[in-house]
């Protein structure tokens with residue numbers, strides 16, 4: 001049975017901490033390097049519900065995409081939900097390790113998993129990492145569809161292939177436009193609009209799009225059919241958990257570790273319900 005330090009070293013090879021953004025907080029949050037690891041759980045969010053699942057499962061290591069503490073803290077008192085997570089983890093001998101923007105930029109990374117879930121062929125990164133001579137690492141991915149779809153059909157595919165959430169998929173742009181090429185970026189993607197525009201794709205699928213950036217983006221490309229597809233943040237990153245679990249499984253086989261690797265199916269998207277307007281053409285009341 002491997003020690004935590006050995007498993008973490010393998011995870012660091014997949015997602016080196018130095019490739020994370022400077023503002024990010026990645027790496028091991030809780031855990032004794034000498035503790036043995038037999039069962040691992042992957043999830044997007046390090047929240048109490050997921051920690052409870054790890055306990056029930058008998059996991060020794062929880063690997064999440066989102067950091068528990070992105071900024072510094074002066075307390076891990078259990079009176080706050082993050083402190084309670086720390087207490088619960090330590091009391092149950094469960095380590096917590098985070099791979100965030102270092103997993104976004106990896107090859108394969110978060111957006112490769114998203115593209116895979118949507119049955120897209122990855123062509124290249126949307127924002128290539130200048131440190132990668134092979135041009136495969138970086139933020140987001142530019143992808144091609146094997147057969148063109150309308151924006152409406154592509155949105156329906158995304159809604160059915162990504163994990164189900166209350167939000168589903170929101171679309172900005174002309175629903176009957178043809179989609180042959182797509183930029184995808186797991187998580188919040190509205191900082192990437194300039195790169196998407198430069199890539200010349202037909203659509204951009206990401207999460208957390210806001211009124212002003214989306215309105216300005218679609219106005220700026222009014223002459224082209226470029227569409228925006230906004231999915232739930234959690235749903236765009238969840239496919240990475242399955243990819244990462246497969247990667248760790250392969251490492252475990254190679255080392256003869258016999259790890260049991262699981263992926264949480266718990267929906268930790270904060271939005272729980274969605275009421276569609278009965279008639280979207282009706283507009284504001286008179």
Ligand SMILES: [Zn+2]
Pocket residue numbers: 066186187188233237
């Ligand atoms: Zn995220």
